[in-house]
Amino acid sequence: APDFQSLLERADRVRSSDHNQFAALLKQLETDKQRATAAQRDHLELLVAYRNVIRGNPQATLKQASELFKRAEDPAIRFRAGLLVANTAAVTRDFPLGVQYLERALAMQYSVPDAETRLMGHGVAAIFYNQSGQYALGLHHAERAQAQASSPRSRCLNSQVRIEALLNLGRAVDDAYVEAAIKECARQKEPIAVGLIQRDLALHWAAQGRVDDARRLLERALPAVEATQYTRLIGEVRALLAEYGLVQGDLVAAEAHARYVHGLAGQGGEHSLPLVRAHRVLYEIAKRRGDLATALIEHEHYAAADKARLDEIKAREYAIQLGRHQIASNTESLAQRNRLLQLRDDVARKEAWNARLAIALLLVVVASLAAWLWRARRIHQALRRLTETDSLTGLSNRRHFRAAVEAALAQRAQRGGAVSLLALDMDHFKRINDQLGHGIGDRVLREVARVGQQHCRDGDLFGRIGGEEFALALMDCDPDSALHIAKALRRAVAEIDARALGCALPVTVSIGCSATSLSGYNYEILATHADAAMYRAKSGGRNRVAMYQPLQQQPDTVPAVAGDDATTLQHAV
Ligand SMILES: Nc1nc2c(ncn2[C@@H]2O[C@H](COP(=O)(O)OP(=O)(O)OP(=O)(O)O)[C@@H](O)[C@H]2O)c(=O)[nH]1
Helix, strand or coil, rough: CCCHHHHHHHHHHHCCCCCCHHHHHHHHHHHCCHHHHHHHHHHHHHHHHHHHHHHCCHHHHHHHHHHHHHCCHHHHHHHHHHHHHHHHHCCCCHHHHHHHHHHHHCCCCCCCCCHHHHHHHHHHHHHHHHHHCCHHHHHHHHHHHHHHHCHHHHHHHHHHHHHHHHHCCCCCCCHHHHHHHHHHHHHHHHHHHHHHHHHHHHHHHCCCCCHHHHHHHHHHHHHHHHHHCHHHHHHHHHHHHHHHHHHCCHHHHHHHHHHHHHHHHHCCCCCHHHHHHHHHHHHHHHHHHHHHHHHHHHHHHHHHHHHHHHHHHHHHHHHHHHHHHHHHHHHHHHHHHHHHHHHHHHHHHHHHHHHHHHHHHHHHHHHHHHHHHHHHHHHHHHHHHHHHHHCCCCCHHHHHHHHHHHHHHHHHHHHHCCEEEEEEECHHHHHHHHHCCCCHHHHHHHHHHHHHCCCCCCCCCCCCCCCEEEEEEEEECCHHHHHHHHHHHHHHCCCCEEEHHHHCCCCEEEEEEEEEEHHHCHHHHHHHHHHHHHHHHHHHCCCCCCCCHHHCCCCCCCCCCCCCHHHHHHHHC
């Protein structure tokens, strides 16, 4: 609704300068209200509230503006509504309420985007504190407002409050400055501001004894002042005119003005200064006329109004201080709450960080533990391999060989199954060492180990159980098969290309063979019997295979025939 918007803006512009146009515009806007957006309706409500205080219905303004302050979305409208409550509370002398709204509005001024609107904050604060008699605070805000004032209109309004504060603080004000301010406000069509400055100038002149000038000034000003319909200003100007008329002996005029002020009572406050002045004038007039009864009554009115006014000044000062104190303590408690919330946030953040740190630490600990366990396992495996393995040949060493074969024997003793054991001993190995050196001897041993492994079936175990002694455990193998394997192994060793190893001497091995079917499942016995058979093979001429035979079956002599035939023969025996 663009038309509605431009009407609203026009009404806002003329609200203090052209009362009649303002009223007409508001009427039109209220009729067209259904076309307005929610924000425009709030704006209109603000202007209606403004009109109500001008028309002397401050209670309605207080209600409307304080509700707007609570609910309006637009920060500029909220800000202005807060200021209007403060302004109006000054009229109704409810200064604690005024201070509350004023300071709340000032606190939110930076959320108002429009600079000109923001400026209203200090302007209203200056007016409010002036009206509440706190002229030093009034001056402070007036000067802040004046420092920022950009438009001629705000310059006019600020000079008015500044002049009022300065004069009431008893500070010197240059007449030329005051007159320039009056001219500026007149140019800006701000009759209330003009009237207020003229009132202050008149007070100033009267204080200097220039009652005549003061009276003339106010008489000239009166028609424009009345046109504003601003009862407070009208009351003040007329009360002063009554006083000045009295001073100059113009009792008729003085009485007329005083009675006018009396008629205004209730609109500008029961204990307002104009009313006190009016009663005093009426008392003086009655006294001068010798009407002592009326004089007595007026004096009583005057004394009561004056006392009430003085009481009100005291109460007002107390109220203002109380209000400011409340704001300060509210601000402090808010600040404390904020600090508390901040602390709680910090603690929560730190807790979250600590939890993350603890999880990370836990992960590191778990990972290190896992790495440590893995390394320990590998070390353990390496150590086990080391303790189980013969370093020269890589075969099982004596201890491991024995343990593994004992386990296999125990298992087969339980569930059945044969194990044969071959004991191998290198022939004349000392000669190889002595004549060719240990290095060659080692090479030969490694080659024999390799060849021996080639004769292992799955599950068999080949080990080095002494310097030049080996053993082969053949699992699930009967004596015949064992003998067959032993012969093949002997042949394979004899066929080793010793020269390729740097060994000029023959490499042969004598093998003794025992089996569980003859010796039982005790390792010690099985090995002793395999050894016994091996010694028989040695004594039979070496490079041969001998099968263990129980003593009563052993022949007296072993045929000194090398090779497989001899062993077969022995076995047959
Ligand atoms: N090179 C080398 N020699 C070893 C190793 N362990 C033992 N020997 C040697 O093996 C030889 C064994 O000699 P003997 O027990 O006298 O037997 P032999 O010379 O093989 O004679 P018979 O067994 O009677 O045929 C010794 O010279 C030991 O020094 C080893 O790890 N490396």
